[in-house]
Amino acid sequence: MSYINNPREIEERSFEIITAEMGDKVFPEDIAPMVKRIIHTTADFEYADLLEILNNGYEKGMEALKKGKKIYADTRMIQVAVNKKALADHGIEIVNYVHDPDVMKEAKERGVTRSTVGMEKAFKDESIGIYAIGNAPTALYTLIEKVKAGEAAPDLIIGAPIGFVGAAESKVALDQIDSPIIRINGRKGGSPVVAAILNAMLYQLGREW
Amino acid sequence: MSYINNPREIEERSFEIITAEMGDKVFPEDIAPMVKRIIHTTADFEYADLLEILNNGYEKGMEALKKGKKIYADTRMIQVAVNKKALADHGIEIVNYVHDPDVMKEAKERGVTRSTVGMEKAFKDESIGIYAIGNAPTALYTLIEKVKAGEAAPDLIIGAPIGFVGAAESKVALDQIDSPIIRINGRKGGSPVVAAILNAMLYQLGREW
Numbered sequence: 123m124s125y126i127n128n129p130r131e132i133e134e135r136s137f138e139i140i141t142a143e144m145g146d147k148v149f150p151e152d153i154a155p156m157v158k159r160i161i162h163t164t165a166d167f168e169y170a171d172l173l174e175i176l177n178n179g180y181e182k183g184m185e186a187l188k189k190g191k192k193i194y195a196d197t198r199m200i201q202v203a204v205n206k207k208a209l210a211d212h213g214i215e216i217v218n219y220v221h222d223p224d225v226m227k228e229a230k231e232r233g234v235t236r237s238t239v240g241m242e243k244a245f246k247d248e249s250i251g252i253y254a255i256g257n258a259p260t261a262l263y264t265l266i267e268k269v270k271a272g273e274a275a276p277d278l279i280i281g282a283p284i285g286f287v288g289a290a291e292s293k294v295a296l297d298q299i300d301s302p303i304i305r306i307n308g309r310k311g312g313s314p315v316v317a318a319i320l321n322a323m324l325y326q327l328g329r330e331w
Numbered sequence: 332m333s334y335i336n337n338p339r340e341i342e343e344r345s346f347e348i349i350t351a352e353m354g355d356k357v358f359p360e361d362i363a364p365m366v367k368r369i370i371h372t373t374a375d376f377e378y379a380d381l382l383e384i385l386n387n388g389y390e391k392g393m394e395a396l397k398k399g400k401k402i403y404a405d406t407r408m409i410q411v412a413v414n415k416k417a418l419a420d421h422g423i424e425i426v427n428y429v430h431d432p433d434v435m436k437e438a439k440e441r442g443v444t445r446s447t448v449g450m451e452k453a454f455k456d457e458s459i460g461i462y463a464i465g466n467a468p469t470a471l472y473t474l475i476e477k478v479k480a481g482e483a484a485p486d487l488i489i490g491a492p493i494g495f496v497g498a499a500e501s502k503v504a505l506d507q508i509d510s511p512i513i514r515i516n517g518r519k520g521g522s523p524v525v526a527a528i529l530n531a532m533l534y535q536l537g538r539e540w
Contacts, residue, residue: 163521164519165517199412285345285371286344286345286371287345309374313408
């Protein structure tokens with residue numbers, strides 16, 4: 123059997139195909155790589171219509187990354203899918219508290235999601251600049267409430283919960299705050315999409331590998 | 332703000348919505364939960380048309396799980412997305428070698444993907460029964476070559492590489508072997524989809540949580 127077996131070649135060819143099939147859809151030069159990387163991750167061109175950036179989300183997020191601020195991710199999948207070398211090169215840490223024993227215990231006691239409690243734990247760490255939410259609408263609602271109360275001022279919120287109950291609504295609810303936002307409208311989104319957004323931004327910082 | 336914040340309630344309501352929107356599409360009783368769980372994970376109803384099961388893939392996979400055979404996953408995302416409690420309850424281990432230092436070194440030297448080399452390492456472990464491929468067409472091709480050569484006889488191959496270069500073709504190539512197969516046709520698939528398939532099967536074994 124004959125097939126391409128070189129990782130870099132596979133990625134380059136993929137992006138060529140995506141660019142060709144996107145046709146006449148045009149994005150700003152700094153945003154286009156993000157759109158293409160999301161499509162590369164999902165094989166789903168609908169994401170070109172679902173991605174929305176508000177309140178200078180891209181620029182504010184890039185500034186936070188340049189300062190080496192931490193990223194809070196609401197899933198372990200995001201953590202493992204973000205390029206480790208890119209994070210290390212720029213001294214950026216990505217944290218997630220959903221599996222911490224204290225978080226799991228408290229969530230059970232209160233009858234709320236681990237995402238909510240994990241999020242509350244994250245607010246106590248001021249070195250966290252970016253909140254990347256790919257799974258739990260509850261995490262996004264907790265964040266929105268905190269921002270509205272003046273108790274959190276994220277450099278960037280990536281709002282991409284996926285699902286059928288509350289996901290779309292939680293992303294609409296982001297309209298209530300004026301934080302920098304990158305969101306995926308509707309039901310779609312998820313951890314791989316969030317990781318693609320973060321990887322696209324990290325690669326814009328410089329990619330030597 | 333008012334929203335559902337109970338994890339079990341969210342999942343049950345999601346499955347009700349999915350069942351309603353699937354309309355008149357009917358799947359066998361044991362397969363329906365798998366289809367719905369994939370849609371739950373992706374918010375993409377197209378998967379109901381892309382899932383295909385060949386050579387008693389579902390039954391053979393369930394038998395392997397009942398025997399406590401290991402699962403080889405080609406990504407860490409699959410590993411973290413499969414329910415840990417379900418694995419532990421049934422004494423099943425899920426392994427992945429893509430980030431092993433020896434695998435990374437050899438892949439670089441040979442100029443091939445880490446997925447290929449990780450796969451070759453997995454073949455040496457006879458306690459692995461299920462190969463779950465969500466990312467790399469190269470991993471699937473390596474597997475197909477090995478089966479054709481009579482050097483591997485998996486209990487189940489989950490073939491769901493995602494992407495634009497070789498992914499769809501690699502899944503068509505599964506027609507060349509008569510192993511038990513669960514596959515996602517076309518470009519779509521990916522780690523969350525593979526994890527949804529595995530979780531659906533694990534939950535069929537019994538779910539007490």
